[in-house]
Amino acid sequence: MRSAVEGRSVRELEEERDHLLQSLEDLDRELAEGDIEEADYEALKEDYTARTAAVLRAIEDAGPARPRRAAPESGPESESAPASEATRGGGSRGFPKRARITVAALTVAALVAVSGVLVSRSAEQRRPGEAATGDIAATGPTGDVAQGLATARQLREQGQTLAAIRTYDEVLAMDAKQPEALAYRGWLVRQAGAQAGNAELVNKGLEYVNRAVAADPSYPWAHFFRGLILYEDKRDPAAAVPELRAFLEAGPPPAMVPAVQELLRQAETAAGATPGGPGPR
Template sequence: MTDDTIATPGAAIARLDPDALVSLEEERDFLLRSLEDLEREYAAGDVDATDFAALKDDYTARAGAVLRSIAQRRMAKAIVAPARSRGRVFAWIGLVVVIAGLSGVLIARGSGTRGAGDSATGDPIRDTRQLLSDAQQAAAARDYEKSIDLYTEALEIRPGNVEALTYRAWSNVRAGNAAAAATDLEAAIDLDPKYPDARVFRAIVYATAGKFDKAHEQLVVFDTLDAPPLMDQVIDSQRLRERVALGRVESKLLVADPPPFAGVGFTLDDLFLAAQQLDLDGRVADELTLYAQMLAANPKEQRALAYQGWALARAGVAQKQTALLTRAVDQFDKALAAKPGYADALVFRSFTYQYGLSRSADAKADLAAFDALADKPAALATLIETYGLRASIIASLGTK
């Protein structure tokens, strides 16, 4: 660890305030979104080259500082996380590991430079951009009423500003006014059907209201758009696809004598996403039911095999039942037969061998096979290191 500011538990704990992290993430989102708008305005000739260069340098520096702060807080959280026993490792590891963050993401968005309270310039583009920046800062400070007022002021200057409509809607969502949010989002989509942010937020509002089919429709459109990576990260952080899939699937497939899922308009991907959410909700029996339906349709569906095995493995460790652990390994074997080198199955089987069956040599072999893969998912690599799998194997075998 080279960053002295997070080298001690005390300093790390100071960075764990969840509200502060959310505020930083909101500021990050606005900065990246606004820099993209600046690029678009420059391309359209609304901003000259001198202003564009100065503004872009300033916005990029601000975004970089926010990204570093977010990274430090997340690292601090990992530093102070307590050590876990074998059983707790399996209890705490989620079925699907979502690695949040913006490591490697190119800064493509930014915001204005005039501070809050500075006088207007008389330039509607600059004044609108500053109002958007001030509105974002208010939202980051949880002052949603002020944020909404500032977005409204921006819309008085430029009534067709899709960004202002979209993010006024989001402030209304955060303030608990879903009806106003829905109105703004519909207006934003009418003005620019290809604006991805509005599609994502509309899907979130629909999902929160339990209108999962409508949320799904928004995501279908979103998937056809040239959306920035940030919006995919918003979807991931909200677990939006998983929540929507479960909302659509539950009433039709988690029932007695369910019909074939393809016959009611679902895909294997829909069932898998729904199963991921069920795991997060602790509904393991229903999760296994969906995997069984996937395997009934395709007995070699490697995701269903591997993640069914993972659920069984965690249950086996928690209940100290070797039979469940053996069944889990059998599922991992089948997944790897269906897709040799399947990273998820290799890592899950290695965890099961090491923490469940005390077969460290086999765990080492699976970990070596994972290390040899050309494409190693970052989430799985982080999982291995976070939960000490490599170190545990070395300690058990007495070798490096």
């Protein structure tokens, strides 16, 4: 955990402390209101508690700290707030450094690219199942489901992981096979598990991503997330190869292609697969 706070200024550490303490308070409220499953609560609390302890130790080592700032009553987090959990890497010990950098870069690129693609799709007001011109194919939700997905994206971008997971659960209550909600709920849970070193939570995240693939095999982002989890968390490059190939074949945002191709090359090499071929030799 200490490596995650090394080299950061006292101000950044204090902002992280405030964010984590507020997240712990929000987590308790979510559980009391029945908006989060107990298993998710326990894993997320363990993650937040460990990270808070690491940040507090770093602040103490750096010298006297300023008191915690009062949380705003409403509105989005400030621009100086810590980056979203969904954009941070995890579970990388023992993994090749180059691969860790590639995976981390892809995670950030994916979140940025997906947000732009989905906003563009929403603006075009497509009918269900209709693909937008020049866009990666996916199901086009409408009505309350579409609004729920838009809200979840905004919460995710603001770093409000718990609220985003809860919103995805609300979407899934309306449509249990909605691929975006399944894939992103799974990815957020996986991120929390990877950061906390909680294999059970990583597995639960993969379960949701697998459900997204089963619900809509043509939804490319589910293949992308499954490829990353299989390669980074499960150390199973052979299983990751077809997932990354499926994502590339779907025509992802151009900015992502070089990094995904590089990750695919690494996975193919590790798996003994023929580049561009059907699978391991």
